[in-house]
Amino acid sequence: MSEKSYSTSDLSRRSGDIIVEALRRPVTITQRNKPRLVLMNIDDYEEMRKQGDPRRAIKIGELTEIELDEMQRALDKYRSEASAGDE
Incomplete structure (x- = not known):
């Protein structure tokens, strides 16, 4: 499944649509054409954490x-x- 990408401007204008998309699959948020953030549903995030990812919130x-x-x-x-x- 390929990741969708949106700019920070898109996020400001279309946050509801982007959140709906992120519930289905990870969404990359770009700023000045550089990937800056990934928005993903909590189940995928928790699964990633279980797989030994050292990052933490x-x-x-x-x-x-x-x-x-x-x-x-x-x-x-x-x-x-x-x-x-x-x-």
Whole structure:
């Protein structure tokens, strides 16, 4: 089954349609023509996690200071790259 792809603009305008699609199969969300996110139904997500995927979802309050600093650096880098692409 091939993945559908939508832009962040599509997500803003057609969120309901995109959510319906994501309930059937993973949907890629792109920004500036680069894949940035994947939206998928919870059953597929839980199955992926069971298969030993090391990624995890946590609440922001559970992050350590080091993890928060790393996240802030990654966000700053993303913003600077996004700003450079707008020029």
